[in-house]
Amino acid sequence: MSRFLKLEGQTIKEKGAIKKSLLILLFYYAIYMGFLVFFNSITPQSDVFFPTLSTLSLIPFLTTIFDDDNTSPLRRLLPSLPFTRSDIFLGRSMIKVFIWLSSLVISYLFSLLVGPFIDSAPKLPIVYIGIGFSFLFLTIEHLSIHLKGRVTTLIRGGLAGGLLGMSMSSGMYLFQGIRETFPSGYTFMFASLIVGILLTLINMRIYQRRAL
Amino acid sequence: MLEINQIEKSYPKFHLGPVDLTLPEGYIMGLVGENGAGKSTLIYTIMNLLPPKSGEVSIFGMNYKENEVLIKEHIGFIYEQSSFYENLTPSSMARLLRLSYKNWDDATYRRLMEQFSIAEKPLKKLSKGQRATYHFIAALSHNARLLILDEPTSGLDPIVRRELLDELRRYVEPGNRSVLFSTHITSDLEQVADLITFIHKGQVLFSKDVEELRESYHVVKGAKEAIDTLPLLGKQSKRTHVQGLYEGERGDLADAQVELEPASLEDIMFFMKRGDEHEQIS
Numbered sequence: 001m002s003r004f005l006k007l008e009g010q011t012i013k014e015k016g017a018i019k020k021s022l023l024i025l026l027f028y029y030a031i032y033m034g035f036l037v038f039f040n041s042i043t044p045q046s047d048v049f050f051p052t053l054s055t056l057s058l059i060p061f062l063t064t065i066f067d068d069d070n071t072s073p074l075r076r077l078l079p080s081l082p083f084t085r086s087d088i089f090l091g092r093s094m095i096k097v098f099i100w101l102s103s104l105v106i107s108y109l110f111s112l113l114v115g116p117f118i119d120s121a122p123k124l125p126i127v128y129i130g131i132g133f134s135f136l137f138l139t140i141e142h143l144s145i146h147l148k149g150r151v152t153t154l155i156r157g158g159l160a161g162g163l164l165g166m167s168m169s170s171g172m173y174l175f176q177g178i179r180e181t182f183p184s185g186y187t188f189m190f191a192s193l194i195v196g197i198l199l200t201l202i203n204m205r206i207y208q209r210r211a212l
Numbered sequence: 213m214l215e216i217n218q219i220e221k222s223y224p225k226f227h228l229g230p231v232d233l234t235l236p237e238g239y240i241m242g243l244v245g246e247n248g249a250g251k252s253t254l255i256y257t258i259m260n261l262l263p264p265k266s267g268e269v270s271i272f273g274m275n276y277k278e279n280e281v282l283i284k285e286h287i288g289f290i291y292e293q294s295s296f297y298e299n300l301t302p303s304s305m306a307r308l309l310r311l312s313y314k315n316w317d318d319a320t321y322r323r324l325m326e327q328f329s330i331a332e333k334p335l336k337k338l339s340k341g342q343r344a345t346y347h348f349i350a351a352l353s354h355n356a357r358l359l360i361l362d363e364p365t366s367g368l369d370p371i372v373r374r375e376l377l378d379e380l381r382r383y384v385e386p387g388n389r390s391v392l393f394s395t396h397i398t399s400d401l402e403q404v405a406d407l408i409t410f411i412h413k414g415q416v417l418f419s420k421d422v423e424e425l426r427e428s429y430h431v432v433k434g435a436k437e438a439i440d441t442l443p444l445l446g447k448q449s450k451r452t453h454v455q456g457l458y459e460g461e462r463g464d465l466a467d468a469q470v471e472l473e474p475a476s477l478e479d480i481m482f483f484m485k486r487g488d489e490h491e492q493i494s
Contacts, residue, residue, distance in 0.1 A: 003312070006311055007308060007311045007312055010307060011297070011308055014297075014300055014304040014307060014308065015297070015299065015300070071294065071297060073297070076291060076295040077295040077296060077297075080261070080289045080291070081284060081309075081312040081313075082280075082281045082282075082284040082312060082313065082314075083281065083284075084280050084281060087281075209263060210263075211256075211261070211262045212261045
């Protein structure tokens, strides 16, 4: 497993993916902030900003770091190298969890940073909702490992566009709805983590047994 | 080295096997068959990329269930199409492969890179031939004991192809390494293969020594009346004569009013595939 993680780390380094993904992240942030400032219609932002940003932040990382043209390394290159399918699946999952945690931290800090201007600093229930929602999104995105490289890239692009569009239009109602249903936010986060982990276990089972 | 016992794999419209196959140490085995015959399915099953419906694959006396990492450590595998990260340069890709294989051999890698003059630019900008050659170099650079190659020479020019085939010959010379490779280019196999396995519609029709093949298959040509009396594996009608594939000793046909020619691998594949189909070619 450690050898696989080293390989994944080196692959990210060779691709120069971190710098690229941070630039794309700034681009997404700029569009979102531009929308909020231009329309100035959804204030206060404290219920929406962090959950949207933490989910939106995942996309540039996942798209850039794991963009593989049409080579589908999880189905072709990696299983032909001396790694078990468990190593590959768990290793890739761990990297994605690390990226998710990083995007949570970045989004939280950014929400605090612009808080004085658009009232975006999240309260604890909103932090829980953001954690739960972005984790669910991550595990759904993780299902794309079964698809071909270019299809995966297209789906990630579609998810990013859809999410951005939703956050600019009805996102506020979605997150407010979640907050009304789960006032403490904790129950939503806990349920999301359980569902996400179950989904990942099913995903792993499929990956270990399927024809690649 | 490699033993396949009763491997079967089913798809809605295709069934492979049961396949039994043995590749001993020090041999190069060519896997031939028409498109869709099951060559890649068999190779992917050997590589544990496709789980078989039944049967067992044993490599170096081990199975995947218990020793997947150890087995793959000693296999050099090439897909029919590039499987490497296309945006990376050869040296970047080599750094990743070095991390993957414990036995990565930098000296061999550098020697082959120089020999084949692979340019240092993103793999997707290399010519198809250079990319295929690079995969070849990578497979030969980690002291693998078994090379499994799925159509490795397609798209290569004849000179590079011959150089790579020479490398394969050199690779098996120590006697403890083997190669299994599928190809459509039967002339490649005639140059380097020791054993030929022919797959047709998911079934292994034969797996034989090349010399044995040369001695046991002959193309016979003659008048239709003379040809029709012979037990042939396949026939083809030409404007002036009929020809077919005969399996047996040359001497068996001493009294027949027919001409005999050595059968090439392509002849054998053609007649076996077409069976008793009579095709008129003008």
